[in-house]
Amino acid sequence: MSLLRNSIVHVGSWAALVGFGLWAYYDPGFEPVIALIAGVVGIVTNVEDLPLGRGSRRKLTPEKKIELRDKWGPVFKDFFLRTARDSYRTDVIVHDVARLDHYPDVEEKGSGISSWFRVGFMGTYQRGILLGLRWTYLKQGADDNWHEYQLDGPDDVIKVILLAEVPYEVIESFNPDGDNFYHKPHLYLHFDYGGQPYERLFYGEQRRLFEDSPFFYSQIAEFKPPPWIQRLKEKCRLF
Known part of the structure; x- marks a missing residue:
């Protein structure tokens, strides 16, 4: 429609x-x-x-999803096999397709996710690619819940990375060579999930089967966003 x-x-x-x-x-x-x-x-x-502006999710048929997964799956699996073989780790510049011309301008403070940003390019999962948002530390408490410590955590914490799952079907284009501004891979995505390209966030522990093999990530815990009142306090503190 x-x-x-x-x-x-x-x-x-x-x-x-x-x-x-x-x-x-x-x-x-x-x-x-x-x-x-x-x-x-x-x-x-x-x-x-419902026309709520940026972030409206596209409707893709099952056939279109299969087509996009078949298109991008081999591309990224080959990319990460080569980077593992060459002991090469890299970041990636993520672009919002709907706001393509905002790059390379730096946006001032505003609501929502930036039109382009730099994150870790970590690997693949069954249906897409993994982006690394930040390294951090977790510890399981007496209540069996996992608690995050970014700084000054206890001694027995686990080093993990906050990972974002990006399905192949939100990928529009991939430039592995970079451009005149950033000599890093560029990834052009549809921000289909509430104005973000992430289907799911979780904390993962980095592992690999043998030297020169791609890294993979064992899930330790789901990411739970802080309560809205805490997010509001954090946002107010930025001004």
Whole structure:
């Protein structure tokens, strides 16, 4: 559905919901209830296409997903085999396809994820690639929950990396050679997951089977974002 048509459907459905809801409240009857149900159906059946701006998730058919996985899987598996053989580790510049022309400008403080940024290029998993967001430390507490220590942690912590899973189907293009600004690989992604390209975040411990083999990462714990009040305090502290 096009953006214009989708917007019309949502505006009309919400207008019907509010208008006929008021009608049903002040003058209960069969007609306003039927119209009210129609408004709800219009919203629910198009909820995935709600035009909330950047970050709306694309709809891909299973056939398209298979095509993209078959396209990118061999490319990145070969890339990481070669980097392991050459003992070469690298970062990658991630670009948001929807904001392509923002590069190489440096964005000022704002809400949401940057249009381009640099992260670790760590490896692959079954359905995509792994990006390394930060090295950190974990320790399992008496409550069986894992607690993160970025600085000044106890002695018996485990060194892990916060990893982001990026499915092959959000990849639009890959430039392994870099450009005039950054001589690092460049990755062009659709930010399909709430304005981010990450399907899932988890803490992983780095391992390898033998020398010159690609690294892999054993999951230690799922990443749990801090409570919203803590995130709000952290954001306010930046200003």
